[in-house]
Amino acid sequence: MKPIERIMPSISYIVARSNPGGVIGCENQLPWRLKTDMKFFRSVTENHVVIMGRKTLESLGRPLPKRVNIVLSSKKGVDTENLLWADSKEMALYLADFISILKESSQIIVIGGAQIYGLFRDLFTKIYLTEVFHNFEKGDAYFAEQFDMREWNSIENRDYKKSEFDEFDFSISILERKIKYTRHRKLEDFFVAESMDQTRERIEEFREKFRRTKQLDERQILLPLLVA
Template identity: 40%
Template sequence: MTDNQKSNSPNSPQLPVLSLVVAVAENGVIGNAGDLPWRMSGDLKRFKQLTMGHAMVMGRKTYDSIGRPLPGRVTIVLTKQRDYDPQHGEVRVAHSLEEATQQLVQTEMQQDQLFVVGGAEIYRLALPHAGRIYRTVVHATPEGDTRFAELDAHEWRVVEQTEYAADEKNEFACTWEVLERME
């Protein structure tokens, strides 16, 4: 059981599983100049399917690159800036993962998982506390300035894996994986 899944007392509510959603190239690249280095419609559909009805935590730079809250989900922006204003009333702001989890409890969203959706700094903060990773391995080695952490094979196991070929809407072949932390 990960730290984020433990209750403080027998009467405490079960905390959600902290789940990362990430698309990562074979060379570890997840971004380039604030954008994704590929166009993959199928992966965006998977992202929507996974996160719909849930709360998502993202960093300020990731939120600013999207520029708006995504429909059907609660957006929690994690930032160090105490005066950050996302300019959208439905977007919540948190200054720690603990605060983001507390904000989840105050929403009407499904509370079994809290999705962390980037960027790299937020993934680094969340990874030690995560219980699950929804990873798309993009079968390419694009140029990029942002990388995902290398996972310890002794800590994570692949519990689901599906291969997808490249096509007219998906620039590269990919493998969709679900990884769970080993206890």
């Protein structure tokens, strides 16, 4: 029998960096106060699964509410309802796929820091990019990715002026890869014994969602063919 397979959620980045310099952090903190950008960050990430590094979790001080937080670390922390620990990139993706399918969310968002942006750089297909127009002399974490506009579409770009809420001028752009590759997994991939420790309790609910959303995917793929 043909295995049941479906498209996995896409991976997006959300990053705020200085321009010039590409600084994203200093002494495990953000080097700026931008209230408007924080609001934007919340609106993009809420209700999605977010992936971050252990140091970023420490800089936030707590898992982000209204989001499932997957944290990468070589050490195993204690899982809670909205915080799951992963000790490898593969485990983080496995958990992010599993939870996103349960939540019927089609986008996983990588929120940093520098090490974690490096880890998923071949996989992200969209970026919410804030550029803070200030030259910071001090910085110890960077996001230096350059975007070749032959490969990326700019789908939004807005400028913001320094104000009582925002310490510096900044812009927010949204870029999408022109060629969107997709990741696929088979239902059986989620039943591998060593991966199931953190998912066992919800596996039946998951199985149901996986089957249902697979049918939705097929309809989405068929639609343009019917129109043509």
